[in-house]
Amino acid sequence: SQQGEEDPQALSIQEGENATMNCSYKTSINNLQWYRQNSGRGLVHLILIRSNEREKHSGRLRVTLDTSKKSSSLLITASRAADTASYFCATVGSNSGYALNFGKGTSLLVTP
Amino acid sequence: EAGVAQSPRYKIIEKRQSVAFWCNPISGHATLYWYQQILGQGPKLLIQFQNNGVVDDSQLPKDRFSAERLKGVDSTLKIQPAKLEDSAVYLCASSPPGAFYEQYFGPGTRLTVT
Numbered sequence: 001s002q003q004g005e006e007d008p009q010a011l012s013i014q015e016g017e018n019a020t021m022n023c024s025y026k027t028s029i030n031n032l033q034w035y036r037q038n039s040g041r042g043l044v045h046l047i048l049i050r051s052n053e054r055e056k057h058s059g060r061l062r063v064t065l066d067t068s069k070k071s072s073s074l075l076i077t078a079s080r081a082a083d084t085a086s087y088f089c090a091t092v093g094s095n096s097g098y099a100l101n102f103g104k105g106t107s108l109l110v111t112p
Numbered sequence: 113e114a115g116v117a118q119s120p121r122y123k124i125i126e127k128r129q130s131v132a133f134w135c136n137p138i139s140g141h142a143t144l145y146w147y148q149q150i151l152g153q154g155p156k157l158l159i160q161f162q163n164n165g166v167v168d169d170s171q172l173p174k175d176r177f178s179a180e181r182l183k184g185v186d187s188t189l190k191i192q193p194a195k196l197e198d199s200a201v202y203l204c205a206s207s208p209p210g211a212f213y214e215q216y217f218g219p220g221t222r223l224t225v226t
Contacts, residue, residue, distance in 0.1 A: 031213060043155070043203060043217040088154045098212035099145065099168055102154030 006089055006106040014111055019076040021106040023089030024069075030092045032065055033100065034074050038085035046074075046087075051094070079110045114138065116218035118204050124224045130192035133221045137185070137206030143167075145215065146179055146189050147203040155203055161187065191223075199225045 007022045023032070034046045049056045049065045049072065056063045062075040076083055086107050090100035117136040125131050137144050142163050147155035158177065160167040163184040172179070176195070181187040191198055201220040208214060 033213070042219045043205075045215065048213060090154070092213060098143070098207065099157045099160050100155070100215060102156070104153050 006087070006103045008106060009104070010107045010109070012109045012111065013079055015080055017079055017110075019079050019083070019108055019110070021074050021087055021108070023072045023074070023103055025072075025089075025091050025101075025103075026070065027091075028094045029067070030094045032063075032072050033090045033092070034061075034063060034072075035088045035090060035102075036085045037088065037105070043088075076108075079108075081110050081112050084108060084110045116204055116206055116216055118202075118218040118221055120221055121219065122222050122224075124226065125194055127196055127225055128193040130190065131194055131223060132191075133189045133202050133204075133223075135187045135189070135204030135218060137187075137204070138208070138216055140208065141206035141216070142184070142209050143207040143212060144181060144187050145205040145207075146187070147205065149201045149203055149220070151200070158189070158202075194223075194225045196225050199223055 005024050013019050029051050031048055031050045033048045035043050036046055037043045047058045047061055047063050049063050051067055060077045065072045086105040088102050088105040090102045116138055119134050123131055144161045146158040148158050149155040158172045159169040159179045161181045164181045177191055179189045201222050203220045204218045205215040
């Protein structure tokens with residue numbers, strides 16, 4: 001069964017704006033990861049945040065994690081048309097080995 | 113460094129036929145995963161190998177799906193017989209030793225069952 005649930009399902013913004021997408025999950029985790037998927041480059045790892053971390057940055061990406069609410073958010077600042085893709089959160093359970101449990105994803109469209 | 117290779121990229125078959133997908137992970141990656149991604153959903157783990165041993169196949173429909181990784185390098189996923197609901201993208205991923213949380217995905221094989 002899929003662990004994470006992303007919100008919103010779809011998001012449309014203009015270049016230069018910020019995009020925020022959220023992920024909720026159900027069971028305890030070891031870490032949470034965000035992936036991007038587009039037809040050109042397949043599924044690409046963006047960032048990993050461990051269960052004992054609250055915030056992490058990587059370039060234009062900012063991820064937060066609230067384990068008490070079992071939720072995470074991904075913020076993309078100053079978005080570009082090239083950011084158009086589907087974004088998935090994926091969790092690694094604290095007792096389930098290393099396999100990823102993906103959500104259904106958020107489809108992001110960035111228009112010029 | 114070459115990425116994860118998968119073939120074929122696309123396959124169309126009729127229901128009840130059989131099909132096989134091939135994956136060659138990044139050199140030196142001991143852990144290999146097969147995921148199924150149905151349109152509009154996130155990938156779902158089918159099976160995880162550590163070298164040539166199975167770590168997790170709890171979500172693999174074993175009545176029709178099988179996978180092997182005989183020499184601990186490349187892997188084959190087979191479906192026999194295929195059903196309409198098997199239409200999906202089949203993704204292979206691998207992880208380097210000691211960095212199990214890093215997964216590198218291949219381009220996938222898009223299967224259409226008619």
